[in-house]
Amino acid sequence: MNLLLLDKTDFTGPDSVSITGRRFMHVKKVIRAKVGTGLSCGLINGKMGTGKVTHWDKNGFRMDVALDREPPEPLPLTLVIALPRPKMLKRILQSAASLGVKKIFLINSWRVEKSYWQSDLLDGEKLERHLRLGLEQAKDTIMPALYLERYFTSFVKKDLTRMGKGKKCILAHPKTSQACPVGVSKETILVIGPEGGFIDLEVDTLAEAGFSPFNMGPRILRVETAVTALIARLFPS
Amino acid sequence: MNLLLLDKTDFTGPDSVSITGRRFMHVKKVIRAKVGTGLSCGLINGKMGTGKVTHWDKNGFRMDVALDREPPEPLPLTLVIALPRPKMLKRILQSAASLGVKKIFLINSWRVEKSYWQSDLLDGEKLERHLRLGLEQAKDTIMPALYLERYFTSFVKKDLTRMGKGKKCILAHPKTSQACPVGVSKETILVIGPEGGFIDLEVDTLAEAGFSPFNMGPRILRVETAVTALIARLFPS
Structure with missing residues (x-):
């Protein structure tokens, strides 16, 4: 996972998300993120950018995100x-x-x-x-x-x-x-x-x-x- | 399997081979060959051609082969x-x-x-x-x-x-x-x-x-x- 894909339903505010489930387990076990870790992320069918973990517990984590880049051009x-x-x-x-x-x-x-x-x-x-x-x-x-x-x-x-x-x-x-x-x-x-x-x-x-x-x-x-x-x-x- | 790879040890005569084991099972179950079936084959590190099944039993099969074509050019x-x-x-x-x-x-x-x-x-x-x-x-x-x-x-x-x-x-x-x-x-x-x-x-x-x-x-x-x-x-x- 080189980019954490976000759904609209992950958003708890305009620039903050809450992640649980498969993505949380991956970020925990493979990326070994903690509070302060920066992660590449992007909104499904939307812009990409970076996030910073702000809160971490045993069920999931929260992150502040700044999505300001377009995804790569699709193949025609x-x-x-x-x-x-x-x-x-x-x-x-x-x-x-x-x-x-x-x-x-x-x-x-x-x-x-x-x-x-x-x-x-x-x-x-x-x-x-x-x-x-x-x-x-x-x-x-x-x-x-x-x-x-x-x-x-x-x-x-x-x-x-x-x-x-x-x-x-x-x-x-x-x-x-x-x-x-x-x-x-x-x-x-x-x-x-x-x-x-x-x-x-x-x-x-x-x-x-x-x-x-x-x-x-x-x-x-x-x-x-x-x-x-x-x-x-x-x-x- | 689009080509049956032959080893030198498969040969029982200059133009005949005996096949058992994994290749036999594949030819039996996937290709469903029987006596008379023609198969693409090739000698490992040698020429390619065709074979014709001449004998079939529960442990393997025998085939007459004619190997007369060079394999494709290797990539440089x-x-x-x-x-x-x-x-x-x-x-x-x-x-x-x-x-x-x-x-x-x-x-x-x-x-x-x-x-x-x-x-x-x-x-x-x-x-x-x-x-x-x-x-x-x-x-x-x-x-x-x-x-x-x-x-x-x-x-x-x-x-x-x-x-x-x-x-x-x-x-x-x-x-x-x-x-x-x-x-x-x-x-x-x-x-x-x-x-x-x-x-x-x-x-x-x-x-x-x-x-x-x-x-x-x-x-x-x-x-x-x-x-x-x-x-x-x-x-x-």
Whole structure:
């Protein structure tokens, strides 16, 4: 945790907050803060700054905060990804959030195992927890928007076609010779398939929606490695 | 597993192998192979090709193989990384191997917890297992060389200084304004610090050894995300 994320409900006054629960335990055990300790903090979807611990007891702590800086610029990227297995999804959400992605669609695909859609993880709050961990890691406050789309064809034909207008629309796909673009400045939608890739029919549907396939080189990467590698190539800031 | 890695000891004839143990269980349960199934395979540190299952029983299977293709080109990169916590190390070894890194040094640093050096994982065979998983994922056969270096100062002053001659020597370090290079063609040594970064003295020692610091942008990434993102930027093939 490099930034303590604050909620509006943490505020007890205009410039003071009270922190309990998970964040308190982390600040206690890992950061080992005490009265007087300064901490980086930021209001969720708001400004960032610093806080100073003013009171400490066994249930939580209070802090005076001064939030005066804007969070880092978001990436101009929408990430559309076939739902991975839950354990991998956690890490992907954390790393995507830490890299500055602000819009993520988890979609169905022929090779997505049906059981993944039954995972407890897909409860809104649990997903949000992993996005928060990514923001806390990266020192950012803007919570990514996350959408679940169980119907591949209607999502691609209707929503993705509409969303893609005027944007760079690309699709990671091994069976093509086009290399991954590097250093994109335009607003981009990146589609990444499941382990084993999209089936041909899905690739065709995405192509009709305006998505150009590119390959990632001679090596096959795990989805979580591919997500980070592709974002890093597209936006090597 | 996208490639079945073969050892010399698997061969029962010039073009036939016998597979038992972990690889057998994977091929049985995940790939669900049977007599006649074709599998991508490759000899460790040798050529790649295909195999066809000729015999199957409850303890293993036999396969005829034709190995006629070279593995993908290695990255011209040496990765030097402060020893991360064991769980993260596993994933870093897998992803670095899958990305084509062939030389990895795990080094000590002020902020590396001493207990990490006591981890069971640091037994040679266990480390190699994770590198193998990366090769099997990526379809590669060349096993990365892995070195453990517990003495930061002597390693950097002697070995790293010597190794760096004629190479591009760079160091990921947040406290600098230089951006990460993109698309390097020269043989490169990339040094990545621990969570929390190298201390100033370590950065100075690395600078004396010829390493130029660069920063990774406004966001702080976990080491495992940073490793993948940096390799992808340096070598966006």
